[in-house]
Amino acid sequence: MNISPLIDQLIDALRCLPGVGPKTAQRMVLHILERDRAGGTRIAQSLTQAIDGVGQCRNCRILTENELCEICASRSRDETLLCVVENPADVLAVEQAGGFRGKYFVLMGHLSPIDGIGPDEIGIDQLLARVQRDSVKEVILATNSTVEGEATAHYVSEQLRPMGVDASRIAHGIPFGGELEFVDAGTLAHAMDGRKKI
Amino acid sequence: MVSFSELTPAFILHSRRYRDTSLICDLFTQNFGRFSAVARGATGPKPRFKGVLQPFVPLLMSYYGAGELKSVKNVDFFAQPIHLTGNKLLIGLYVNELLNRLLGTYDALENVYMMYAQLIRQLETSDDVEPLLRRFEFLLLSELGYGVSLQSEVGTGREIVPEENYVFDAERGFTLASSHETREFVCKGIHLLAISNNDFTQDDARSVAKQVVRIALQPLLGNRPLNSRILFSKRQ
Ligand SMILES: [Zn+2]
Numbered sequence: 001m002n003i004s005p006l007i008d009q010l011i012d013a014l015r016c017l018p019g020v021g022p023k024t025a026q027r028m029v030l031h032i033l034e035r036d037r038a039g040g041t042r043i044a045q046s047l048t049q050a051i052d053g054v055g056q057c058r059n060c061r062i063l064t065e066n067e068l069c070e071i072c073a074s075r076s077r078d079e080t081l082l083c084v085v086e087n088p089a090d091v092l093a094v095e096q097a098g099g100f101r102g103k104y105f106v107l108m109g110h111l112s113p114i115d116g117i118g119p120d121e122i123g124i125d126q127l128l129a130r131v132q133r134d135s136v137k138e139v140i141l142a143t144n145s146t147v148e149g150e151a152t153a154h155y156v157s158e159q160l161r162p163m164g165v166d167a168s169r170i171a172h173g174i175p176f177g178g179e180l181e182f183v184d185a186g187t188l189a190h191a192m193d194g195r196k197k198i
Numbered sequence: 199m200v201s202f203s204e205l206t207p208a209f210i211l212h213s214r215r216y217r218d219t220s221l222i223c224d225l226f227t228q229n230f231g232r233f234s235a236v237a238r239g240a241t242g243p244k245p246r247f248k249g250v251l252q253p254f255v256p257l258l259m260s261y262y263g264a265g266e267l268k269s270v271k272n273v274d275f276f277a278q279p280i281h282l283t284g285n286k287l288l289i290g291l292y293v294n295e296l297l298n299r300l301l302g303t304y305d306a307l308e309n310v311y312m313m314y315a316q317l318i319r320q321l322e323t324s325d326d327v328e329p330l331l332r333r334f335e336f337l338l339l340s341e342l343g344y345g346v347s348l349q350s351e352v353g354t355g356r357e358i359v360p361e362e363n364y365v366f367d368a369e370r371g372f373t374l375a376s377s378h379e380t381r382e383f384v385c386k387g388i389h390l391l392a393i394s395n396n397d398f399t400q401d402d403a404r405s406v407a408k409q410v411v412r413i414a415l416q417p418l419l420g421n422r423p424l425n426s427r428i429l430f431s432k433r434q
Binding site for chain 1: 211214217224248253275278282284285292298424
């Protein structure tokens with residue numbers, strides 16, 4: 001088409017967003033330029049401000065515009081109970097589920113040797129230092145139920161063992177309200193493995 | 199031309215996120231060797247293929263596409279998923295990285311495939327995994343054309359003698375160690391013979407086997423070390 005190089009540039013830039021293909025990007029750009037220039041300015045300003053202002057929490061690595069995120073700064077939460085997750089979105093998920101009164105550490109990924117992601121890349125040293133500093137008593141390993149997530153949980157637990165810290169793995173298995181006959185084989189095998197006494 | 203449209207046995211060596219909800223899977227298939235394929239819609243809140251696209255799950259898969267990168271069409275379980283835990287999981291990741299690095303694309307290596315399938319099945323149930331891993335590595339080297347002769351000297355062809363000391367060179371093989379040997383790795387014939395008999399009862403034989411495999415893999419891996427080795431060396 002090439003009506004305007006600036007329009008092309010903007011369409012191209014928007015395509016970095018999840019779920020935005022060329023058609024959607026073009027619709028967004030035309031909408032802003034034709035009907036809502038004020039809205040466009042607001043997006044541009046908020047975007048710049050957020051990118052300049054939001055960083056990672058010094059303590060748990062979740063996104064925040066302060067040095068410490070709200071959870072880490074909170075005095076009412078138990079800092080000796082630490083939940084380790086892969087991504088910031090996982091923190092939000094556990095928070096929404098409710099009931100957890102400890103703090104978090106976000107790995108920003110999982111061990112993935114083939115991709116060259118090892119212990120250093122996911123901040124294991126930082127995690128261990130934190131466990132030591134805050135005299136953490138229990139670490140809950142809430143990494144994903146994937147092969148890499150399991151490997152990461154195992155690796156972290158091995159590192160914690162000599163420190164005398166309890167490590168636990170979140171239970172995986174039958175979804176709440178799920179019927180056994182409709183559960184896939186992998187999930188069911190996992191659930192059998194993770195059985196506990198009643 | 200190979201037909202990709204039929205379901206064939208495959209393992210996933212590795213997968214990574216691609217775009218919003220897709221995965222790029224590095225596959226090791228029985229009939230077509232190693233290659234990559236996109237599984238569209240395989241992640242996210244409502245994944246296709248319901249989370250079966252994981253390493254160590256014996257799968258039946260079909261593919262389409264004319265380019266180098268295929269697309270996954272259908273997936274089914276071939277056999278019960280293999281459930282590796284703890285250290286065995288790290289070993290499994292090491293083997294997957296090894297295959298990902300050493301196997302060329304679309305190089306059908308049916309023997310290697312069968313060995314791999316057997317290895318991870320055995321890993322799941324065995325209490326002593328080191329001999330299984332070493333045997334696999336030696337077999338893999340030989341299937342790739344870099345077999346290590348543990349029974350005879352290179353050049354002279356003389357039989358390895360239990361009492362003698364030997365040195366190992368990846369490109370050549372074993373030779374008698376001279377009295378003023380400067381190389382770091384010198385091993386006893388008795389351990390080489392034990393390894394060739396699949397006898398890993400002695401710790402010394404295990405240690406020799408590990409070092410021989412390391413040296414033998416070195417030229418194949420080049421300057422880039424295997425990342426999964428860090429997971430073992432870093433553990434205290
Ligand atoms: Zn924080």
